[in-house]
Amino acid sequence: MSATDALLEENFTTADFEVVRRIAHEKAGIYFPESRSTLVFSRLSRLVRESGLVSFSAYLDFVQSPAGLVAMDEMICALTTNVTGFFRERKHFVHLEEEVLPRLAEGVRQGRRGRIWSAACSTGQEPWSIAMSVLSVFPEAPQHDVRILATDINSQVVAQARAGVYPDEETSAISAAQKARFMRTEGAASVQFAGPITRLPVFKVLNLNAEWPMRGLFDAIFCRNVVIYFDEQTRNRLWQRLADKLEYGGFLYIGHSEKIACARQCGLEQVLPTIYEKRH
Ligand SMILES: C[S@@+](CC[C@H](N)C(=O)[O-])C[C@H]1O[C@@H](n2cnc3c(N)ncnc32)[C@H](O)[C@@H]1O
Known part of the structure; x- marks a missing residue:
């Protein structure tokens, strides 16, 4: 884990996880149980880093602001699991x-x-x-x-x-x-x-x-x-x-x-x- 990731992880609070859970449920119907906090962090940390914002909570505020529509779409994309295959089943x-x-x-x-x-x-x-x-x-x-x-x-x-x-x-x-x-x-x-x-x-x-x-x-x-x-x-x-x-x-x-x-x-x-x- 890079130094920036380590800092971000410290920064990812229970309150941040609750905000992500609420957004995922409201926007996509996706339900993250409490045990999925690490998964959510690993899926979103790159986006937070690339946004240049100082913390997870600043990123989440931005995503929910009128200027954050594209960032919101990126966040929903990052939260989905896309495993698939040809002629699956x-x-x-x-x-x-x-x-x-x-x-x-x-x-x-x-x-x-x-x-x-x-x-x-x-x-x-x-x-x-x-x-x-x-x-x-x-x-x-x-x-x-x-x-x-x-x-x-x-x-x-x-x-x-x-x-x-x-x-x-x-x-x-x-x-x-x-x-x-x-x-x-x-x-x-x-x-x-x-x-x-x-x-x-x-x-x-x-x-x-x-x-x-x-x-x-x-x-x-x-x-x-x-x-x-x-x-x-x-x-x-x-x-x-x-x-x-x-x-x-x-x-x-x-x-x-x-x-x-x-x-x-x-x-x-x-x-x-x-x-x-x-x-x-
Ligand atoms: C595991 S993949 C399944 C792909 C394919 N149906 C299969 O079985 O191989 C799940 C897909 O559901 C999509 N998904 C999740 N929530 C969704 C929603 N609310 N509306 C539409 N698609 C959604 C994800 O983006 C992801 O691509």
């Missing part, structure tokens, strides 16, 4: 390809639209995996009204997701045939999504705990590994809102350690441990 993609996409393709060929939402898309591996699944079942999708909405509260990861550039070493879950079909080499050790697949995902910054501008319904929603950071009330409200955004017969995919306690009230039926169908 492969069984969801198998289910999507077998149970959702053939029906979606048939409907779209008859003139309706096809919509899938990656509701906390992080750096984009999830929506790009969905796009590869869509094209494996429905190769003409880019010529039709088929879209994958990919959203996240973190504007920095959304920009990365949109660029679609990944280090080669992080693409081992993508087959050689898929790479040849959907990606091109970008620099010495990176690949980038290219060609018709880039017409499917639409990337936007969106807070799941704020208003949603979308009016239509979705054939499938991926909301995986995000509610683990929310408290129970925030979580249950979100499940209800997501269920309301699904077509009847549409599916909601959730993270491997998550469960929807209020499934029945939300009109959802659990069809596999982390897959729910909108029934009523």
